[in-house]
Structure formats: structure tokens, C-alpha cells
Amino acid sequence: MNTFVVIITGDQGKGKTTFIRQLASLIREAGMPAAGFCAPGYWENNERTGFDLLEINGAKQLCLCNTKEEEGDVPFRRYYFKPQALIYGTQLLVEAANSQSIVVIDEVGLLELEGNGWAEVLDILSKNPPKGILLSVRTNHVEKVIKKWKMDCVSIFDITAHAPKEVLNWIKTLYFDGQR
Numbered sequence: 001m002n003t004f005v006v007i008i009t010g011d012q013g014k015g016k017t018t019f020i021r022q023l024a025s026l027i028r029e030a031g032m033p034a035a036g037f038c039a040p041g042y043w044e045n046n047e048r049t050g051f052d053l054l055e056i057n058g059a060k061q062l063c064l065c066n067t068k069e070e071e072g073d074v075p076f077r078r079y080y081f082k083p084q085a086l087i088y089g090t091q092l093l094v095e096a097a098n099s100q101s102i103v104v105i106d107e108v109g110l111l112e113l114e115g116n117g118w119a120e121v122l123d124i125l126s127k128n129p130p131k132g133i134l135l136s137v138r139t140n141h142v143e144k145v146i147k148k149w150k151m152d153c154v155s156i157f158d159i160t161a162h163a164p165k166e167v168l169n170w171i172k173t174l175y176f177d178g179q180r
Contacts, residue, residue, distance in 0.1 A: 003129035010159040035096035036104035
């Protein structure tokens with residue numbers, strides 16, 4: 001990839017999505033265009049039962065996956081991914097390819113490493129890169145994601161060691177100064 005990539009990492013359920021949401025808001029406030037989505041989870045009876053796809057600008061929110069199978073869903077482990085959300089998320093990301101935007105994808109993991117979810121879009125973005133890519137990736141998948149999509153110029157920030165404003169300052173350097 002010929003673009004800068006920032007990976008926000010941490011363990012499952014530790015706050016990557018919250019961090020990404022805060023960071024995306026700061027990015028927009030700093031005057032940088034952002035496209036893409038985050039995937040806030042929701043719980044029932046102390047168990048995570050699904051995730052939504054929430055557009056970074058807050059314009060649209062759809063059920064991305066949950067534990068209730070409906071016709072046409074794409075099964076993965078204990079979740080069923082909703083085709084409408086996968087299509088919409090793909091559309092958002094493809095429209096941001098080859099742009100000045102920072103493209104946000106929350107999250108890239110086993111689904112993508114196995115060739116599903118956002119894998120095809122990551123292939124498109126690697127061929128038509130935007131100005132920057134911001135990903136959330138679980139700690140144990142970071143190296144596999146970097147290798148699979150041949151990512152260069154990767155900056156990795158663990159949510160336990162960094163604050164959103166600190167990462168924003170790094171992104172501003174990459175975006176405005178082009179320094180890597």
C-alpha cells in the first residue's frame with residue numbers, strides 16, 4: 001500500500017471502538033476528511049449479542065451482525081452478518097478509495113483474514129489507496145493483517161498506552177506534512 005496506515009490495537013472488549021470513535025471525531029474537527037465506519041457492540045444479559053455499523057459521520061446506523069439468523073445472513077462463528085450492512089459498508093469504503101480521506105474500518109480480524117467481511121475492500125484500497133487508513137485490529141491479529149495486505153508505513157497504537165489526542169497529533173503529521 002502506498003498510503004499511511006494507523007492501527008489501533010487492544011484486546012477483545014477493551015475499548016477499541018470507543019477509541020476509534022473519539023479519534024474519528026478529533027480527525028474531523030482537525031479539518032481532515034474521514035470516511036468509513038465503526039462497529040459499536042451491544043449486550044443482552046451480560047453477553048455481547050451483536051454489532052452495528054455506524055457511519056463515521058453518524059449519518060446512518062445499521063445492524064452489522066447479531067446472534068439471530070435471518071434469511072440471507074452470512075454466518076461467522078456465533079454471529080450472522082447482515083448483507084445490507086456489508087453492502088453499505090463496502091460502498092462507503094469503495095467511494096473513499098483514491099481520495100484525500102482517512103478511511104476508518106472498525107474492525108479488521110479473522111473474518112477478513114479468511115477472505116470475508118471487508119477483505120475485498122481492503123484489496124481495493126490497497127490498489128487505489130486513500131490518503132490514510134485507520135483500522136482497529138485485535139492485538140493478536142496485527143502482524144497477520146499487515147502481512148496479508150502488504151501494508152507499508154504502519155503506525156501501531158495500543159489503546160492501553162496511548163490517548164486519542166496523541167494519535168491525532170501523529171495522524172496530523174502524516175496527513176499534513178507527509179512525514180512517515
